[in-house]
Amino acid sequence: EAGVTQSPTHLIKTRGQQVTLRCSPISGHTSVYWYQQALGLGLQFLLWYDEGEERNRGNFPPRFSGRQFPNYSSELNVNALELEDSALYLCASSLGAGTEETQYFGPGTRLLVL
Amino acid sequence: GNSVTQMEGPVTLSEEAFLTINCTYTATGYPSLFWYVQYPGEGLQLLLKATKADDKGSNKGFEATYRKETTSFHLEKGSVQVSDSAVYFCALTDNNAGNMLTFGGGTRLMVKP
Numbered sequence: 001e002a003g004v005t006q007s008p009t010h011l012i013k014t015r016g017q018q019v020t021l022r023c024s025p026i027s028g029h030t031s032v033y034w035y036q037q038a039l040g041l042g043l044q045f046l047l048w049y050d051e052g053e054e055r056n057r058g059n060f061p062p063r064f065s066g067r068q069f070p071n072y073s074s075e076l077n078v079n080a081l082e083l084e085d086s087a088l089y090l091c092a093s094s095l096g097a098g099t100e101e102t103q104y105f106g107p108g109t110r111l112l113v114l
Numbered sequence: 115g116n117s118v119t120q121m122e123g124p125v126t127l128s129e130e131a132f133l134t135i136n137c138t139y140t141a142t143g144y145p146s147l148f149w150y151v152q153y154p155g156e157g158l159q160l161l162l163k164a165t166k167a168d169d170k171g172s173n174k175g176f177e178a179t180y181r182k183e184t185t186s187f188h189l190e191k192g193s194v195q196v197s198d199s200a201v202y203f204c205a206l207t208d209n210n211a212g213n214m215l216t217f218g219g220g221t222r223l224m225v226k227p
Contacts, residue, residue, distance in 0.1 A: 004157075031213070043203065045214035056212030090157055092215075099207040100146045100165040103215060105158040 004106035021076040025093030032074040038087035120204045120218035133191040137204035145206040147187040152201045
């Protein structure tokens, strides 16, 4: 069974640009989560989508947004990129929406903002 | 709010040594507890989990017991291998916090032959 996949694996952008990251969950999983792993800041929760709806949002500015498609895949969009957005962006999926459900992570997209 | 505190690394051990990585938490609801591992250049992999008090999670020789009275979920392994070298993250989800995983800062483990 295929795991969570993310694209692209690496990305280089300049300040002010916009970026879209993509995630495909494990087959049958309806919940998708996005996390940011920035150097020195640890792992921070960004967004949670379930059944096409945004269910929860972390403490990030509105220029971080996303959506979930009918096939449960998801996009994360970041507008007006800033240097501090440089990070590893991790997507995870879970079978259901309960807190006991395991979140399975993809390999991540490494974003560098110059 | 919720928080997870784990011992800072790096932790350096010789092969076959005993490992303990301490993890304590604060949660407003009834958390589920997780240990994830991140190998160099990779994403996170679930190592083990426990969803209620006194549960013991175990996998690949690693164990952790959900201790509600001490709000702890310490990771242990009786005999580490070089291949266990990685960063270990303790984390929780909480029914009051909308499914987000709250992570500790991570502990880097280095095992020498």
